[in-house]
Amino acid sequence: MGDPARKAALFDALATTGKALSNGKRLELLDLLAQGERTVDALAKAAGLGLTTASAHLQTLKQAGLVTTRREGTRIHYRLAGDDVAHLFALLRTVAETHRAAVPVARDAYLGSDGAQVVTREELRARVETGDVVVLDVRPVEEYEAGHIPGAVSIPVGELTERITELPDDTEVVVYCRGAYCVLAHDAVRLLAGQGRRALRLHDGMLEWRLAELPVATAGHSA
Amino acid sequence: MGDPARKAALFDALATTGKALSNGKRLELLDLLAQGERTVDALAKAAGLGLTTASAHLQTLKQAGLVTTRREGTRIHYRLAGDDVAHLFALLRTVAETHRAAVPVARDAYLGSDGAQVVTREELRARVETGDVVVLDVRPVEEYEAGHIPGAVSIPVGELTERITELPDDTEVVVYCRGAYCVLAHDAVRLLAGQGRRALRLHDGMLEWRLAELPVATAGHSA
DNA sequence: ACAATATTCCACGGATGTATGGAGGATGCC
DNA sequence: GGCATCCTCCATACATCCGTGGAATATTGT
Numbered sequence: 001m002g003d004p005a006r007k008a009a010l011f012d013a014l015a016t017t018g019k020a021l022s023n024g025k026r027l028e029l030l031d032l033l034a035q036g037e038r039t040v041d042a043l044a045k046a047a048g049l050g051l052t053t054a055s056a057h058l059q060t061l062k063q064a065g066l067v068t069t070r071r072e073g074t075r076i077h078y079r080l081a082g083d084d085v086a087h088l089f090a091l092l093r094t095v096a097e098t099h100r101a102a103v104p105v106a107r108d109a110y111l112g113s114d115g116a117q118v119v120t121r122e123e124l125r126a127r128v129e130t131g132d133v134v135v136l137d138v139r140p141v142e143e144y145e146a147g148h149i150p151g152a153v154s155i156p157v158g159e160l161t162e163r164i165t166e167l168p169d170d171t172e173v174v175v176y177c178r179g180a181y182c183v184l185a186h187d188a189v190r191l192l193a194g195q196g197r198r199a200l201r202l203h204d205g206m207l208e209w210r211l212a213e214l215p216v217a218t219a220g221h222s223a
Numbered sequence: 224m225g226d227p228a229r230k231a232a233l234f235d236a237l238a239t240t241g242k243a244l245s246n247g248k249r250l251e252l253l254d255l256l257a258q259g260e261r262t263v264d265a266l267a268k269a270a271g272l273g274l275t276t277a278s279a280h281l282q283t284l285k286q287a288g289l290v291t292t293r294r295e296g297t298r299i300h301y302r303l304a305g306d307d308v309a310h311l312f313a314l315l316r317t318v319a320e321t322h323r324a325a326v327p328v329a330r331d332a333y334l335g336s337d338g339a340q341v342v343t344r345e346e347l348r349a350r351v352e353t354g355d356v357v358v359l360d361v362r363p364v365e366e367y368e369a370g371h372i373p374g375a376v377s378i379p380v381g382e383l384t385e386r387i388t389e390l391p392d393d394t395e396v397v398v399y400c401r402g403a404y405c406v407l408a409h410d411a412v413r414l415l416a417g418q419g420r421r422a423l424r425l426h427d428g429m430l431e432w433r434l435a436e437l438p439v440a441t442a443g444h445s446a
Numbered sequence: 447a448c449a450a451t452a453t454t455c456c457a458c459g460g461a462t463g464t465a466t467g468g469a470g471g472a473t474g475c476c
Numbered sequence: 477g478g479c480a481t482c483c484t485c486c487a488t489a490c491a492t493c494c495g496t497g498g499a500a501t502a503t504t505g506t
Contacts, residue, residue: 002406004271006333010404011247011254013329017319018250021241023494024234031234040453048227053495055454065322074452074503081322088311088318095311096240099288099304106236110229181233183225246464263483276465278484283463297473297482 020064021092025049026057033067034086034207035139035178036146037079086211093180107181114189116201119174121212124149124202127174134168136175136199138188139206145219149176149209152217157184160191173199179207243287244315248272249280256290257309257430258362258401259369260302309434316403330404337412339424342397344435347372347425350397357391359398359422361411362429368442372399372432375440380411387418396422402430 020026028047032038038046044054058078061067066085070077080086096103119127127133128151135152137144144154155163157177167173173192177184185201192199202209210216243249251270255261261269267277281301284290289308293300303309319326342350350356351374358375360367367377378386380400390396396415400407408424415422425432433439 002410003333006329007251007406008247010326010329010333011250013323013326014250014316014319015245015247017323017326018241018244018246018315019493022238022245023241024231024238025494027234027237027241028230050496051453052455052497056494059454065319071503074450076453082318084314084318084321088314091307091311091314092241093237095305095307096237096288098307100236100240103233103236103240106229106233110226110233183230187225242463248464273466274483275467275485279464282484294473297480299483 017064017066020061020066021088023057023060025053026061027089027092029054029057029061030066030080030085030089031179031181031207033078033080034089035143037070037077039075039077041075043078083211086207090179090207090211110181111183111186112190114186114201115193116175116186116189116199118203119200120203121209121214124174125214133172133174133200136167136173136188137177137206138175138184139177139182143178143206147206147210147216147218149206150215150217152176157188157191160188161195164192164195164197167197169197173197174202175199176202176209177205179205240287240289243284243289244311246280246283248276249284250312250315252277252280252284253289253303253308253312254402254404254430256301256303257312258366260293260300262298262300264298266301306434309430313402313430313434333404334406334409335413337409337424338416339398339409339412339422341426342423343426344432344437347397348437356395356397356423359390359396359411360400360429361398361407362400362405366401366429370429370433370439370441372429373438373440375399380407380414383411383414384418387415387420390420392420396420397425398422399425399432400428402428 025047029043032043032046040055040058041051043058044051047054049057058067062069066081067078068081070079097107124133124135128135135149137148137152137154138157138160140156141154144152148154153166155166175185175188175192177188182205185205189199189201248270252266255266255269263278263281264274266281267274270277272280281290285292289304290301291304293302320330347356347358351358351372358372360371360375360377361380361383363379364377367375371377376389378389398408398411398415400411405428408428412422412424
């Protein structure tokens with residue numbers, strides 16, 4: 001009763017999934033995949049990995065059950081196996097931030113400060129309803145198309161300088177990007193400030209918005 | 224703007240916490256700690272580890288921010304750093320079970336089948352209210368004292384044979400133990416069946432009960 | 447069938463993780 | 477102080493992981 005070997009086998013099986021979360025690069029890949037599916041090649045470039053290395057990490061994630069694949073011609077698209085995986089990633093982040101001082105420090109060092117006033121999801125939602133603000137999505141277009149906050153305008157941060165005139169200058173702008181660990185919104189706020197504009201920033205990003213089960217619009221039709 | 228080295232440092236910091244979940248023995252330790260605090264020695268014995276090995280694993284968990292310590296005389300008591308850690312563990316389990324077929328297989332192989340009818344938390348709560356059932360906690364006494372389902376009777380599974388007469392034979396008994404991966408309740412049901420008694424089993428256990436924020440009673444006073 | 451593209455598989459060296467036994471620290475009791 | 481207890485730290489041997497390049501595989505287009 002309660003064979004230790006079988007107990008070890010059970011927890012080792014769990015550990016296989018845990019192991020997928022034990023490497024920074026794999027976590028970066030999960031962070032990217034939380035925005036939508038991507039090909040191996042795209043993931044490798046985005047995470048700054050060699051192709052074969054990225055492939056190996058993706059195999060590990062697949063083995064762990066965290067991602068699934070879809071073949072389209074010669075390309076293979078990876079995506080998260082489910083929203084529960086995104087929740088797991090987000091919870092790992094929260095736990096690490098709560099209980100390890102080094103994490104918030106590293107986060108601030110990476111994101112830098114933008115002096116922007118931050119807005120919670122609920123505040124943003126309320127202000128969108130009243131038409132009080134313009135919401136700006138600064139992620140790459142593909143990610144915007146895969147799902148964005150209803151009513152948001154898409155201007156990838158790389159094009160923001162030349163397209164800044166598309167933003168009204170008589171309405172407050174709230175910028176957002178992928179999630180709590182995404183620099184794009186910080187960069188955008190700094191860039192806008194450099195142009196004499198003032199912008200607010202959503203406290204986290206699309207990932208948390210989706211996990212909170214708030215409405216999401218996709219390329220074709222609004223949700 | 225988005226220094227790759229800082230990005231890597233941030234995700235590596237996260238990975239330190241993830242790494243804590245990458246080893247079966249550490250997951251066993253977390254599972255035990257979810258029931259309440261324990262000394263190093265007790266944890267080592269319960270998990271079937273050498274003392275120094277257990278100590279090393281606990282250092283890893285502490286480094287990851289998942290556990291904290293408290294010294295009492297010569298002993299050091301480890302405990303989970305917070306309920307969010309228990310949630311993280313539970314979510315990892317759920318994700319692994321959902322997306323990896325090997326996990327439920329290993330679970331069933333470890334727990335064995337007891338033929339018992341299972342009861343959900345809500346069903347149990349309702350039936351406790353009406354006084355319809357006796358709830359039996361078969362965990363070690365210390366764990367019962369650290370927190371149990373209000374109204375539950377404590378008979379550790381090891382003493383169940385000799386103390387079986389303490390259970391009424393005109394009322395249904397619902398057995399529970401630590402959580403979804405705990406054998407004690409399964410063993411108890413098999414044992415009761417061997418004595419001609421029939422018992423139901425709570426679908427999961429104390430861990431999930433607590434995380435669902437249902438009422439918990441402690442040794443002295445009921446919650 | 448052949449070439450091109452995208453991805454996976456394989457082999458290797460360097461780094462990191464794991465278990466074990468023995469030494470070293472901290473606390474409590476006499 | 478001296479000793480016992482409990483735990484941590486250190487050194488060692490072994491296994492596993494990581495990143496890298498080259499070979500093998502699968503699909504598409506010609």
